Amino acid sequence: MLGKAISLATRFIPRTLLHRVGVAVGWCLAQVCRGHRYQDPIDGFGYRTLLPYGRMAQRRNALAPKSLSLERHRLIWLYLHRELDLANRPYRILHMAPEWALRKRLGHMENLRYTTADLNSPWAQVHCDIQALPFPDESFDLILCNHVLEHIPDDRLAMRELYRVLAPGGTAVLLVPIDENRADTLEDPAINTPKLRERYYHQRDHLRLYGRDYAERLQAAGFLVQVRDYAAELPPEIATKCALRAGEKLYLGHKGKFQQ
Template structure:
């Protein structure tokens, strides 16, 4: 299973994966029947979650039903427990929307939900995050998760998201952060996919974020909270939901 998932992720374009994966994984999920873990996003239970990863697939990562990964399950719990996201009226810009969230967010009656991406067939608006085609102060909330490491000019993208966020707005902007690096490593001269994988961890990554990721967001104008949310959860709950430690970067526009 790990080898199959790794092959698909490495060699099949993401836009094609996004069109068919939600038909395939529930069938494979039959192999994981059980009660050992629970996905808080869809409520399904399995013996364990499916492996997932481009280079070294992680065990217990992907929900076969809704495709939520560890970070999605963590974010769902954070939104549910620490925000009024599911109840308050708001306009949301969701950059590169994750399959596990789309239909659930669309059903929220008080949410004006806008999905956008440059390539994803799941998004309604085709958009380059470096040139967001919306006016200033257009959104109450902006979600952008695991996208900025793929963007040529991530600082410009951050400033664009700050521009379209309304005063007193907020957002979640997760990126993979290497805790062993104090500062972000990037080199635009590295363009070969194999070299990018060797230097940045994935062939389509343009940088390896360090512990200064939050500072980069702050330089765009945001107030930034860095929250290791797993530490606030009961260890048994973290085990049940198949979570791993990942910093939740909650941003605000004063």
């Protein structure tokens, strides 16, 4: 019942309204789910169970309600801290369409110059179009752009803009929904209503469904692309404790060389 309610809310309630009410509702649900079986690495809160999540198909133990983190947010956080030493280095960060889970923690880290941006989000400091970012070239050492590009009319232009504002040696975390069974991205102008988009792209406001060629699109924008099955690289007990999703990959776009 709860999973169905979450599914309906995420499908039909405007995203900006969900942003405003989700934090308070999530905090209340977290008190009910408190325990020791799982732990959200972002805020350290422990759960006996996490909430189901999924607009079309429900995933068990996906949503940590206190931080509103999903599996991908927890995976990104572990990568940032274990691989990039985020807590100790003075990164300049651009966070597109900032998620509450990551924004709340990153915004309080004094070693970071942290900028949030989005067209409509109430959590964004800068309201702008990702297809025409209002930042100078090479402004950021780290970019977080998580499940954004599938919403953008000209995603290739957006990718080029992200590459433009990334500094040499910088990294962009560029996750999108991907159908691994598709070789090529599905993008058809005839799929032009919320009902059709939900049927073919799996969400009412998506403009395409990426296939395995996603990395090639990033490369065409200039990025050196690294695809990591990072959950599989972690000790199994950490992946289990943090309720990560098996097989969910990190797509990392680098400007310049990177270490394998």
